[in-house]
Amino acid sequence: MALKGKIDDFGLVEIFQLISQQQRSGVLTIQSSGKKADVIFANGMISKVSPFYLSPKRDPFGDTGVKARLVTEEELQRALEIHNENLKNLEEVFLDINLLNINQIQKINNYLLVETLYDVLQWKSGDYEFNLKEIEHDKRLSTIIATEHILLDILRMIDEEPELYQKIPHFGIVFQKNPLDEKTLAGIDELTFNEKIIYRLVDGIKTTQDIIYQSVLGRYNTLKALHSLLEGHFIKKIATKKEPYLKPPIKKNCWQYVFYGIFPILIVLLMLWLRLLLSPSLSDDIASYKKVFAKTQFQKIKNALNVYFLKTGNYPVSLEDLVYAGLIKKDDLTYPGGVKYGYHLQADGGYRLEDAPL
Structure with missing residues (x-):
């Protein structure tokens, strides 16, 4: 038996909060426009996410490992063969055959969790189904996260990203390091941990999308670091590769939101006025x-x-x-x-x- 419904009727944020408040364990399956994601809860906290829509024909974890260049395509196929033979968790297979360490596995799982929730929480229509079941959480492979904390973080990211897109409107943009002068040389040591990771990946060849994949920091953290490096004159844009990289979602400015918010209200008020004017009773x-x-x-x-x-x-x-x-x-x-x-x-x-x- 499962809890089912429409995203349109009962928002996903409310569903997440309910599961968290009741400290339930199970799998929340969310589907929208051909996309599907599983969010696994353990005692009301999020333990893992499987975004099947990111790589429909491939395992999301393995595909992310290849894109991050942590494993090769050949190593992934080898791990999948072992996984299919003994039905062991793919993460455990990577660990057993020494292709990935625990830190790398946790990093990939956290990346998938944040990226998936960032997408899913913006879906406006679709279906959800929550199946109650006991969840065995392996603390070695993924970090269990308080639902309220991750929701606040994701909603903050969604709110702040439009500003980042103004500087980086396309994931096909290529950046190059600027020659270091006395000021920027001194500023290198002041960079944050994420900024240092991104700075090392900037080489005049990789696109923004490549850097997102290889940093395993996620879209928001990568764009934020690139934005900061641009502002500090550590890097510069040199090219744009349009294909196959997609432009980020277009965000409306505040006046557009005001217009789209007021316009329907004006229409409703006008219709009510006409109805009262024309109706005999x-x-x-x-x-x-x-x-x-x-x-x-x-x-x-x-x-x-x-x-x-x-x-x-x-x-x-x-x-x-x-x-x-x-x-x-x-x-x-x-x-x-x-x-x-x-x-x-x-x-x-x-x-x-x-x-x-x-």
């Missing part, structure tokens, strides 16, 4: 308001069912159980007009919630 409008209210109430019940499931591991026998659990009020169980919502607990443990017409 308010009966149609009252009916419309009732429908909107009922839809909001219906979603409130669905959200309460999700919380109940995560708390108990089961859906309630009746909607009244949600009231007893303090998740909703008794008045929330009926439509405007006193008609009760239809609820049926199914044989497979799922439920059917009926939204009857007003």
Whole structure:
């Protein structure tokens, strides 16, 4: 039995927070527009992520190792053969045959976790499914992370990245080191750990995308370091390779957000004004308001069912159980007009919630 739903109805941030608050273990599968990712939770904390969409025909971990130049294609194929023979975890295979050490394995897993959540938390539509199950977390191979902390970090990255894209609008840009003068030579020692990693990778040949892969720091940290190195005159742009590197997502400036936020409101107000002007009575409008209210109430019940499931591991026998659990009020169980919502607990443990017409 699983907790299922639409991203459109119940946001992913809320789902992550619910799983964290209830300290649940299991696998959250998220799908959107042909993309799929598994987020593994252990006692409400995130232990690992598998982004199947990054390399649909290859193992995400192995593919990242090759792109980071930590292993060769031949070494990956050798590890996959062993993995397919004994069904051992691919990370453990790399460790057993001394192709990667624990630090490198943790670095790849952390890279996949951050990059995947950065993408997934921006998906606006799709489906999610959380399956409760016991999770065996191997502390050697991946670091368990508090869900609230990683969510705050990722949301901050999403908020700050548009500024970085102004300087680095294309992942095909090639950078070259500037000759060191007295000022920049003294500044080398003041660079952060990430900046030093990126500075070493800048060679006049690698693209921004190459540096992202080979640093294993992720898009945000790589772009931030490149931005800082540009500002400090340690490096300069020398070329742009357009293919096959894709331009980062276009971000709207603040005035565009204001416009797109206000414009729909103005349209709604205009429609309401015209409706009131042309309607001989308010009966149609009252009916419309009732429908909107009922839809909001219906979603409130669905959200309460999700919380109940995560708390108990089961859906309630009746909607009244949600009231007893303090998740909703008794008045929330009926439509405007006193008609009760239809609820049926199914044989497979799922439920059917009926939204009857007003």
